[in-house]
Amino acid sequence: MSLAPPIRLSHLSLYRRLAIWLLLPLALLAAIMLVEAWLTSRQAADRAYDRLLDAASLSIAEQVRWQQSGLWLNLPASALEMLATDAEERVFYALYDVHGHYVTGNRPLPALPAGDGEPRMSYADVTSDDMALRLGVLRARLEGWDRSDRFEVRVAQTLEGREALASQLFRASLVNVLVIAGLAMIIVLLSARIALEPLTRLRRAIRERDPRTLSPLTLEMPRELAELREALNELLARMRRVRANQERFIGDASHQLRTPLAGLSARAELALRQSDPARWREALVTMDDTANRASRLAGQLLSLTRLNNPEAALDRERVDLVALARGCVRNTFSRLHRRGVDLGIEAAPRTVVVDATPWQLEEALINLVDNASVYGATLVTVRIETAPPRLIVEDNGPGIPESERLLALRPFHRGQESGSGTGLGLAIVDSVARAHGARLTLHDAYPEHSERPGLCIVITFCDA
Amino acid sequence: MPVASLLTVWLLAPVPAPADTLHLVNDAADARPLVIYGVLDMPQMRPLLADFHRRNPDVDIVYHNLQSIELHARVRQQHARPEADVLISPAMPWQFQLANDGLSAPLETAMASAWPAWARWRQELFGVTFEPIVMVYRRDLAARMAPPRSHAELLERLEEMPEPLRGRVVTYDPRLSGAGYTYAVEDARISARYWALVEALGRSEAALETTTSAMLEGLSDGRYWIGYNLIGSYAQSYVNAHPELEIVVPRDYALVLQRMVMTLRDAPHPRTAERFVDYLLGEPAQRLIATETSLGAVHPGITGLGTANALRDTLGDAIRPVRIGPGLLAPLDTLKRQALLEQWRQAFDNHPPEPSASLTSTLEPTQEPASP
Incomplete structure (x- = not known):
């Protein structure tokens, strides 16, 4: 079974759309013009031939007299002759007196309602004995000394002459309309093609580009397409920035990973030259620490990549911030406690629910807490607020100067060269916040201590 | 009916033969009948009918030679269910009146289109003879x-x-x-x-x-x-x-009068009627008219004695064929006829009319004597 594919308007080419939307009204217009031309031709033919009815009935009316006891007509043959044109119409005439009585004629003809005012002549299309006739009725009055009776002269002819003239006039208009419509059609199609030509150029230019080239397009384009070109160029610019970021990220990441690996290698080499097991042990402890850091760095890189992957499916669920924070604190408390960091939590004894991906939130929270401890805080407080739901981590560390806070969100930026941070923590938190449509703000925790103002990081969620 | 009263005084046949009939028989089962009403005496009509029958042996022809008064009375009487297929009559105004009233059928043949315009009306009414008034x-x-x-x-x-x-x-x-x-x-x-x-x-x-x-x-x-x-x-x-x-x-x-031929609109045998009228317009029939009858042939392709062409050659512009057109209807108008006859009477009698009495008396139709 072969069914024609359904026509989908959205798939129509621009050229066809233009052609259809210009040609349809054009055809409609032409049709209207033709109908109008036909009516006009009919009217013109009727006007021309009604003159004959007019003249013939006048010429008959001139011969009407009062004689003895009634109307008298000396019918002029010329009156009948003038009714018949080259089309050899059948002609009929009749004389009626004021009471509508047939006086003479060659066929009884119907009366016409007299219009308002004083139209001496009225016309109508009538049918008599299956014959279509154009009837003209002249209302006249005897012009004599003694009598001024009214009477009616009715004359009629068949329609051959009118129809011939009407169709002749119509044919002339038809040719005109068709020629005009044809020209208009050609112009429409040509102009549609010309108007769409820049689009073809644009397409060709895009297709011919090296896929790795992200330089802006510089084609000369009409205004509408120039906007499209600008939009494309903006997209290209964003892609350039993204690629630059990625390249820098990859460079930074390699650099960061190389440092601990080089350290490991150097430490191992040094230890191998010695034979004292105590030194070996010392070296192993250091290497373990370095390996942990490298492992953590790799973990964070992985998280960041996962977070930044736009194709990662987001499986959101209802998450209770309080429970989540308590879990995290429980898990990290002992680790921090060993480093001499006091970790606490402040939360109302009820649930604060947001739409979120739990592992991402945990990642963010752990990074925040770790970050604080790495940069020398001794007191870290996790706080949950409601309305709007907020996740707040406060520490009493050195804080970040206001001018560097935006930079601090970029990967591998470290507030201070000392310390063992990877420089990825805040970047991860930022990514998570953005993935959740939440707002990330940084400010001083203790603004009154200008030496050590601490840092307060707030993630404000939208109201669930 | 004004027409009827006019017709009572109309008589053309110079030898008012009794309404005689010519029957050219074909009694085969599939014979095609053809009925003709004509005002044309047998000696003139017979050669034409015989020739047509020779060319169309399948046609069974009945020709009624009538006086024009009777012919038109019959046609009017039979009106929508005519017995005749073809009418031939020199009473031009009356023939034209029948055609104008729509009783005639158009003949759409090459012969009919080629027929001289002055001798036809609407491809419905054809003048097939050319008879000067002498x-x-x-x-x-x-x-x-x-x-x-x-x-x-x-x-x-x-x-x-x-x-x-x-x-x-x-x-x-x-x-x-x-x-x-x-x-x-x-x-x-x-x-x-x-x-x-x-x-x-x-x-x-x-x-x-x-x-x-x-x-x-x-x-x-x-x-x-x-x-x-x-x-x-x-x-x-x-x-x-x-x-x-x-x-x-x-x-x-x-003046030249013409026998006007027409096919009736409701003719019972329209096909044979068309064949016959077409035959009358053709050269063979016209040549017969020129040679075998005293009627005068109209066909422009035929010259020699007894043709319109010959008459035109000798008389030139003096030839005045009665114009076939609505002007023919005027003399049929009752009042017009009264007026014209009154004028004629006044001129002939050379004295002014005594209005009412004489007028009505002249209009009283008088029956044609049965024989000359």
Whole structure:
């Protein structure tokens, strides 16, 4: 079974759309013009031939007299002759007196309602004995000394002459309309093609580009397409920035990973030259620490990549911030406690629910807490607020100067060269916040201590 | 009905033969019948019908030779269910009236389209013969005066010598003869001096007859010397047999009447009717008309004696065929007819009319005598 594919308007080419939307009204217009031309031709033919009815009935009316006891007509043959044109119409005439009585004629003809005012002549299309006739009725009055009776002269002819003239006039208009419509059609199609030509150029230019080239397009384009070109160029610019970021990220990441690996290698080499097991042990402890850091760095890189992957499916669920924070604190408390960091939590004894991906939130929270401890805080407080739901981590560390806070969100930026941070923590938190449509703000925790103002990081969620 | 009352005074057939019938038989089962009503005497019609039958042996032809009064009365009476297929009549106004009323059917053949425009109307009504209206005089008239060769000369003779011609000129009585009425109308249309001629005829107490044959017989008897407005076709065949008579086609103008042929719209046998009319318009039939009859052929391709072409060659512009058109309807108008006849009567009687009485009396149709 072969069914024609359904026509989908959205798939129509621009050229066809233009052609259809210009040609349809054009055809409609032409049709209207033709109908109008036909009516006009009919009217013109009727006007021309009604003159004959007019003249013939006048010429008959001139011969009407009062004689003895009634109307008298000396019918002029010329009156009948003038009714018949080259089309050899059948002609009929009749004389009626004021009471509508047939006086003479060659066929009884119907009366016409007299219009308002004083139209001496009225016309109508009538049918008599299956014959279509154009009837003209002249209302006249005897012009004599003694009598001024009214009477009616009715004359009629068949329609051959009118129809011939009407169709002749119509044919002339038809040719005109068709020629005009044809020209208009050609112009429409040509102009549609010309108007769409820049689009073809644009397409060709895009297709011919090296896929790795992200330089802006510089084609000369009409205004509408120039906007499209600008939009494309903006997209290209964003892609350039993204690629630059990625390249820098990859460079930074390699650099960061190389440092601990080089350290490991150097430490191992040094230890191998010695034979004292105590030194070996010392070296192993250091290497373990370095390996942990490298492992953590790799973990964070992985998280960041996962977070930044736009194709990662987001499986959101209802998450209770309080429970989540308590879990995290429980898990990290002992680790921090060993480093001499006091970790606490402040939360109302009820649930604060947001739409979120739990592992991402945990990642963010752990990074925040770790970050604080790495940069020398001794007191870290996790706080949950409601309305709007907020996740707040406060520490009493050195804080970040206001001018560097935006930079601090970029990967591998470290507030201070000392310390063992990877420089990825805040970047991860930022990514998570953005993935959740939440707002990330940084400010001083203790603004009154200008030496050590601490840092307060707030993630404000939208109201669930 | 005005038409009917007019028809009661219409009679063209100069030899009002009894309504005779010609039947050319084909009694095969699949014979195609054809019924013709005509005002055309057998001697003229027979060769045409015989030739048509020879060419179309499958047609069973019935020809009714009628007087025109009867022909039109029958057609009007049968109206929507006619018995006849084809009508042939020289009563042009009446034939035109039937066609104008839509009783005729168009003939869509090449022959019909090629037929001269002056001899047809709408491809429905065709003039197939060409019969001049003529004067006939006795040859011994030449001893007394130069025989008139035109209307003007006739008027001249009547005015110059009314006494010798008193009662010796004969013409149609338009009050009693439809043919005479038609010629009076046409004469009056063509020349304003016609009324002077009528007055001169009245003064010389011209005799009034109702048929061409009555006039011809009067001329042959010697009762009349000059006959005015006779149907040429009948006069020709009569004069051929009567050498004491001479025929004159008037030089100033000669009226020409035509036998009008039409197919009836509701003809019972339209196919054979079309074949017959088409045959009449064809060269073979027209050649027969020219050679075998005294009617005069119309076909432009045929020349020689007895054709319209020959008549035109000798008389040139003087030939005035009765125009086939709505003008023919005017004389049929009751009031028009009364007015014209009243004018004619006044001119002929040379005295003013006594209004009502004389008017009605002249309009009382008089029955045509059964034989001349």
